[in-house]
Amino acid sequence: MQMLTKLLIEQKDIFLAPGHYFHSExxxxxxxxxxxxLQKQHNQKLIEKYTLLIPNNQTAFLPKILSTHWNKLPIIAVHLGEILHLQSVSMSGKILNNERLQHYFHQPLNPMKILNNNIETRLxxxxxxQVLLCLAPFGHAYTQRAKYMFNTQVQKRIPNCNNPILPWNIIEKTCNYLSGHEKNENTAPH
Structure with a gap:
């Protein structure tokens, strides 16, 4: 019980404030x-409307890198989608090596343009x-909430994605990239 209380305190914005990160749809x-x-009341309405699970004793703590970047999961998803696309067009079909990842992060996509215009739904x-697969081991309460960060058009396509699971270090590298380059959330590459 003490662990559950600590989880709710440390990750209260994830569990108790879905209005802060849900897709506008x-x-x-x-x-x-x-x-x-009114934010508090709105959050309660969302929790009830979408029957969002409250964490239980089986719900694990998210790694700090994921809880810190929770609101940026759609941006991270755009980057991971493009990394998967680059991997699929590479000659070897192997997971991108560090050098190719560094090259990508020097000239990344503009995730806000993609998210705001609802283009590249497949990506x-x-x-x-990938984001939902990454969250799954920590508990359904996370994946259930995270799916509402994406519109219904994207949600419908998720089950048809048969990409290989990216290794944790690529997800972590993407999160770290956003931490070190806040401007990359909103600006297009040159």
Whole structure:
């Protein structure tokens, strides 16, 4: 019970504030413009409407890198989708080596342009599938919430994504890239 309380305290924004990260299709309001009391009420409505699971004793703590970047999972999904695409067009079909990953991160996609324009649904779905696979070992309460970060068009395509599972170090590298390059969330490469 003490571990569950600690989980709810440390990751309360994930479990108790879905309005902060849900896709606008499911959120229905401009969450950040609501006063705190209305945000709390809105979050409770979302939890009830989508019957979001409350963590239990089997729910594990997310690694810090994932909990820190929780709100950026759609951006991470775009990058992972493109990395998977690069891997599929590579001659060897092997997981991208560090040199090719570094090259990608020097000239990445503009994830906000892709997410805001709802283009490249296949790419977003491939990355979203990777995100959900990465979260699955920690508990269904995480994957259930994370899927609502993506619109229904992307959600419908996720089950059809049959890409190999990316190794943890690529997911971690993508998260670290975002931490070190905040401008890359919003700006296009030159």
């Amino acid at each position: 499911f959120n229905g309001v401009i969450y950040d413009q609501l006063p705190p009391l 977003i779905a491939s990355g979203a599938a």
